[in-house]
Amino acid sequence: ETGVTQTPRHLVMGMTNKKSLKCEQHLGHNAMYWYKQSAKKPLELMFVYSLEERVENNSVPSRFSPECPNSSHLFLHLHTLQPEDSALYLCASSQGPAGVTIYEQFFGPGTRLTVL
Amino acid sequence: EDQVTQSPEALRLQEGESSSLNCSYTVSGLRGLFWYRQDPGKGPEFLFTLYSAGEEKEKERLKATLTKKESFLHITAPKPEDSATYLCAVQAAHSGAGSYQLTFGKGTKLSVIP
Numbered sequence: 001e002t003g004v005t006q007t008p009r010h011l012v013m014g015m016t017n018k019k020s021l022k023c024e025q026h027l028g029h030n031a032m033y034w035y036k037q038s039a040k041k042p043l044e045l046m047f048v049y050s051l052e053e054r055v056e057n058n059s060v061p062s063r064f065s066p067e068c069p070n071s072s073h074l075f076l077h078l079h080t081l082q083p084e085d086s087a088l089y090l091c092a093s094s095q096g097p098a099g100v101t102i103y104e105q106f107f108g109p110g111t112r113l114t115v116l
Numbered sequence: 117e118d119q120v121t122q123s124p125e126a127l128r129l130q131e132g133e134s135s136s137l138n139c140s141y142t143v144s145g146l147r148g149l150f151w152y153r154q155d156p157g158k159g160p161e162f163l164f165t166l167y168s169a170g171e172e173k174e175k176e177r178l179k180a181t182l183t184k185k186e187s188f189l190h191i192t193a194p195k196p197e198d199s200a201t202y203l204c205a206v207q208a209a210h211s212g213a214g215s216y217q218l219t220f221g222k223g224t225k226l227s228v229i230p
Contacts, residue, residue: 004159031216042120042220043160043203056216090159097215102148102207105218107159 002026004108006091012114015081021111023074023091031096032074033105034066037088049074050096081115088112118143118208122221129194129228137189137202137224145209149187150218151180152203160203194228201225 004025013019025032034046048056049068063085065077074091088110095103119142129135141149148167152160164173166182173180177198179190189202205218 006159033216040222042222043205043218045217048216050216055212092159102165102215104150104162104165106162107152109159110157112157 004091004093004106006089006108006111008111009109010112010114012116013078013081014116015083017081018077018079020078021076021089021091021113023076023108025072025074025091025093025106025108027093027106029093029095029106030071031094032068032071033092033094034074034076035090035092035107037090037110043090047076078113081113083115086113086115118206118217118219120204120206120219120221122202122204122224124224125222126225127227129191129226131195131228131230132193134190134192134194136191137226139187139189139204139221140185141187141204141206143206143208143219147207147209147215149182150205150207151187151189152205154201154203154223163202191226194226196228196230199226199228 007022031050036044046060047066052068067075090110091108092105094105121140123138151163154160164180169184171182177192181188201223203223205220
């Protein structure tokens, strides 16, 4: 495997289900991200982990729960979602910023989530 | 608040018809501007990073330029395989958690007709 991988690629769940999205990066990066992409809206940053510690949580509802067990893996645990949560969920990774140096983020293929 | 506006929302070109996409931004201190390409059902693919006004970068038929207020993605003699949504994002000079934040535009959907 190369780059950033995500599983599953497609997920349909009911409002009472619990499911998890998985992301794995094979780039040796130390920062990982979850984004939400909805139609006609810009990518929205949900969570950032740097060196396995959460550094950003952009007012995301508690029905989304991230987990970063190590620098290569990132999970997004989902429970009691709403239909408006249906979207493409993207994982990304990068080297963390170092002083004034910034690094591009590399994205996975995404998980298309549909909440019924 | 950092803002990124991309125009046009959609662009249809004939194969070989050159054009430019625009990304206007408002940030409190730009650290970098990124261009990505996104194909339907896939994640964004990194194209370029620009750091300062006057900088230019090229890749095949694409050339990205940067001024103090906007960036342009010039597409020369496009081919149908250049059809995609092109996303612009900025990283501002915030500290702490903000130093990881990218602010994206809504994108420009490019269609190149054979």
